[in-house]
Amino acid sequence: MTKFEKTTALSRRAVLIGGGALVVSIGAPIGADTVFNIGAAHAQGARPPLTPDQLSSYIAVNADGTVNAYFGKMDMGHGLHVAIGQIVAEELDVPFKAVTVFMADTDKTVNQGGASGSTGIQLGGKQMRYAAAEARRVLIEMASSALSVPADQLKVSDGVVTVKNDASKSISYAKLIGGRYFNVELAWNKQFGNDLYAPGKAQPKPASEHKIVGQPIKRADVAPKVFAQEDFVTDVKRPGMVHGRMIRPPVAGAVPVKVDDNSIKDIPGAKVVWDKGFLGVVADKEWDAIKAAEKLKIEWSNANPPFPDQAALYDHIRKAPVRKRVVEKENGSVDEAFKSAAKVIEAEYEWPFQSHASMGPACAVVEIMTDGQVLCWSGSQKTHFVQEGVALTLGIPVEKVTVYWKMGPGSYGRNDADDCAGDAAMLAKAVGKPVRLQYMRDQGTGWDPKGPASIHKVRAGLDASGNVVAYDFLSKAFSRVDVNTNGSKPWDTLTGQTLGVALKSGDGFGVPAESYAFDNKRLAWETIPPLLDRASPLRSSHLRDPVGPQIHFASESFIDEVAAAHGADPIEFRLRHIKEPRDVAVIKAAAQAANWETRPSPRKGQTGNKVSGRGIAYAQRNGTRVAIVAEVDIDRASGKIWARKFTVAHDCGQIINPDGLTKCIEGNIVQGVSRTLWEEVKFDNKSVTSVDWMTYPILDITETPAEVNVVLINHPEIASSGAGEPSIRPVAAAIANAIFDATGVRIRRVPFSPDHVKAALS
Amino acid sequence: MTQKFALTVNGTTHTIEADPDMPLLYALRDELGLNNPHFGCGLAQCGACTVHLDGQATRSCATPLSAVGNAKITTLAGLGTPEKPHPLQTAYIEEQVPQCGYCINGWIMTAADLLAHKKNPSEAEIEDALSGIKCRCGTHISILKAVKRAAAMMG
Numbered sequence: 067m068t069k070f071e072k073t074t075a076l077s078r079r080a081v082l083i084g085g086g087a088l089v090v091s092i093g094a095p096i097g098a099d100t101v102f103n104i105g106a107a108h109a110q111g112a113r114p115p116l117t118p119d120q121l122s123s124y125i126a127v128n129a130d131g132t133v134n135a136y137f138g139k140m141d142m143g144h145g146l147h148v149a150i151g152q153i154v155a156e157e158l159d160v161p162f163k164a165v166t167v168f169m170a171d172t173d174k175t176v177n178q179g180g181a182s183g184s185t186g187i188q189l190g191g192k193q194m195r196y197a198a199a200e201a202r203r204v205l206i207e208m209a210s211s212a213l214s215v216p217a218d219q220l221k222v223s224d225g226v227v228t229v230k231n232d233a234s235k236s237i238s239y240a241k242l243i244g245g246r247y248f249n250v251e252l253a254w255n256k257q258f259g260n261d262l263y264a265p266g267k268a269q270p271k272p273a274s275e276h277k278i279v280g281q282p283i284k285r286a287d288v289a290p291k292v293f294a295q296e297d298f299v300t301d302v303k304r305p306g307m308v309h310g311r312m313i314r315p316p317v318a319g320a321v322p323v324k325v326d327d328n329s330i331k332d333i334p335g336a337k338v339v340w341d342k343g344f345l346g347v348v349a350d351k352e353w354d355a356i357k358a359a360e361k362l363k364i365e366w367s368n369a370n371p372p373f374p375d376q377a378a379l380y381d382h383i384r385k386a387p388v389r390k391r392v393v394e395k396e397n398g399s400v401d402e403a404f405k406s407a408a409k410v411i412e413a414e415y416e417w418p419f420q421s422h423a424s425m426g427p428a429c430a431v432v433e434i435m436t437d438g439q440v441l442c443w444s445g446s447q448k449t450h451f452v453q454e455g456v457a458l459t460l461g462i463p464v465e466k467v468t469v470y471w472k473m474g475p476g477s478y479g480r481n482d483a484d485d486c487a488g489d490a491a492m493l494a495k496a497v498g499k500p501v502r503l504q505y506m507r508d509q510g511t512g513w514d515p516k517g518p519a520s521i522h523k524v525r526a527g528l529d530a531s532g533n534v535v536a537y538d539f540l541s542k543a544f545s546r547v548d549v550n551t552n553g554s555k556p557w558d559t560l561t562g563q564t565l566g567v568a569l570k571s572g573d574g575f576g577v578p579a580e581s582y583a584f585d586n587k588r589l590a591w592e593t594i595p596p597l598l599d600r601a602s603p604l605r606s607s608h609l610r611d612p613v614g615p616q617i618h619f620a621s622e623s624f625i626d627e628v629a630a631a632h633g634a635d636p637i638e639f640r641l642r643h644i645k646e647p648r649d650v651a652v653i654k655a656a657a658q659a660a661n662w663e664t665r666p667s668p669r670k671g672q673t674g675n676k677v678s679g680r681g682i683a684y685a686q687r688n689g690t691r692v693a694i695v696a697e698v699d700i701d702r703a704s705g706k707i708w709a710r711k712f713t714v715a716h717d718c719g720q721i722i723n724p725d726g727l728t729k730c731i732e733g734n735i736v737q738g739v740s741r742t743l744w745e746e747v748k749f750d751n752k753s754v755t756s757v758d759w760m761t762y763p764i765l766d767i768t769e770t771p772a773e774v775n776v777v778l779i780n781h782p783e784i785a786s787s788g789a790g791e792p793s794i795r796p797v798a799a800a801i802a803n804a805i806f807d808a809t810g811v812r813i814r815r816v817p818f819s820p821d822h823v824k825a826a827l828s
Numbered sequence: 829m830t831q832k833f834a835l836t837v838n839g840t841t842h843t844i845e846a847d848p849d850m851p852l853l854y855a856l857r858d859e860l861g862l863n864n865p866h867f868g869c870g871l872a873q874c875g876a877c878t879v880h881l882d883g884q885a886t887r888s889c890a891t892p893l894s895a896v897g898n899a900k901i902t903t904l905a906g907l908g909t910p911e912k913p914h915p916l917q918t919a920y921i922e923e924q925v926p927q928c929g930y931c932i933n934g935w936i937m938t939a940a941d942l943l944a945h946k947k948n949p950s951e952a953e954i955e956d957a958l959s960g961i962k963c964r965c966g967t968h969i970s971i972l973k974a975v976k977r978a979a980a981m982m983g
Contacts, residue, residue: 142928144927288929292936294862294904294905296929298863300863300866301863352858425928473929732966732969733967737966766960768959
């Protein structure tokens, strides 16, 4: 059965030794000599290292002919492991069910970047495809030698190599290499992470020959979840394990100056772990650790409240010094073109800090063995980076740390998981026992890295005929990498920062990804310093489709504003300026499926409090194109919006698994609706005040769209691009444009909560 | 001060000694080693910890042991098995609901309570019963399909 294997006690060595681990040396040309040398290689104890340039780091055939795929990324809930299994099975010509995908454990996989940038299939799957193709090529050559038949006379089906014109002559993969390692070098590009690429000599199959890729194969991990048979990272138990809880300051930036151990002396096994700003407790029992964290008497340093009033957030951004300015795209003479424009339209849009607010706060388990080896169980999206971060935090070589990936309580980017692993490591080191640390809800929402708040200024210059002759898009925002997208460096984790490592705030944002062909066009961003230069509950980093929702809320709302100023239909206006064929195709597909009525916005003839509207928005993302039509109902009296229906046209090149892709898109749309209608991190001068589901509301099931109609555009001839994030990108703008269509009122600040909408409509 | 408690969970009675103020969730997870109810908020706001007490969906993170009494406790693992699945479990698999799956206890246990007491509920009744339960991955559309499918199976 193909599933993602989660037996974390089972090391890679154990997996293969079970089949008698040997090493098969395959250099070209393959001959009988190589095969005869297998035993010698084994006798010498040789085993290919777990490095990116070894085929064995990605693919192994077990003694029973089943296949292990070692994947240095992980599935955060979309079912990515199914698609990876399909790709590997396809290239190897083995049954889908023969493939088991092992994900992200650092002792079994190389660093392919973790869950990152919707690259699971785009980059991770590409590498697995090339590795599997190379494995098939090598196996054919081995079969050629074993059967004494030229390789081009052989075919493969279900893991058995057969002579094309003599079915009586065959040999299975199991017999050729089962239980032994490939010893085949790949042409590694010397990159780690998302950019890792290590092809062999084989070319993958053409899409026309695909039989498994493209099929709607179901997930095998749903049943274990619904029968409560699957362990999450929160469920890991180690002998002698104690429980930890962390304590955060009431005023961001404050550190403990006095900690009274006596205040928790009645709690069995309770201990304080305190070093500079790092403050946690451990106890034998979890409930005792929670009580100890609540009861511990702490005197905090006098820290100046670091944050502006919430109401002044966007003014703060406007007035803040620019730390970095980047013009990512510019063509023509933008400033000159504005000077000669007959008319200029401009608008400004605002997006708040948002929290990952994962379903549960982060959890990690760390055990430091007597020989100094450190074992860490984490739900992080980036286990290989956590490995480095834990090693640096503990001051030990990275080789001494193994990180096992376990499904965490939801993850949509750089959430609190990496911090939790570092904190758990420090607690384990301090108390000399395995520690399970889970944050509390207020820490999960209040102290996770936030999606950055931003403002976006957009201008368009029009000539006398209403054509766009100048376009200028500028975001000014907190950085998407105030703390980096992974916890590999102590200055990027709360652990490191609370221990006194100085923040190294990076600069990054982004620009709209579209193909509007304006003659004089500039797309730029500016970043501002963080509000607090140390352990901050408002430090900013990556949250799903990092900065995509805010940028395209602005850019696609603005395009609608320009269309409305022309009295043009929003789709007709877009297509006037978009010539890129795949972009045109998604927009037309969405319009057709939604039965789009060609007319300008706003809609005419609606009276009363209950009004409806429709809106379009589109975006690209690293090769993927998405167009969304939103249909919304609005109660003008209450300000409540129901985003009733979405039609989504989605083109990500070749589709590996259409059902998995559709689910992935549905999740993006629903989470996008939540972030658009409800989500805003609240704070006061001292700290974040969004600390639970009452103070950080998200979409409720009573507000769920009645329908998300997904139109998949498949391009088997085009390499797959990502799907994990692109479709959340245009959601906010599609809703905003639908609100304008319904009401004639343009809302330029997210979230569209009832209070905000009511105020905007009045 | 700790006290002895006899907890009947999924048909088996266990005796534990614990703080009467301790929420049932920690008894199930830490004392009895049951992994299925999850800690999501500790505030009865999300549902990830939901179990049945005498058939009634209850947030175990905010239910002190002292309030459990003799109630029979059922967790997700006790609702059905792969051999004898509850219709909601079957429907969840058919509809392929999960993204991360951490929230599942809340939806299935609450919906099971609803469907045990209400045949063929309307969509509004389903949504009303499930209101307040959280799913951060955004699987709500599939959840609704699964609950409706299970309701039809239970006819």
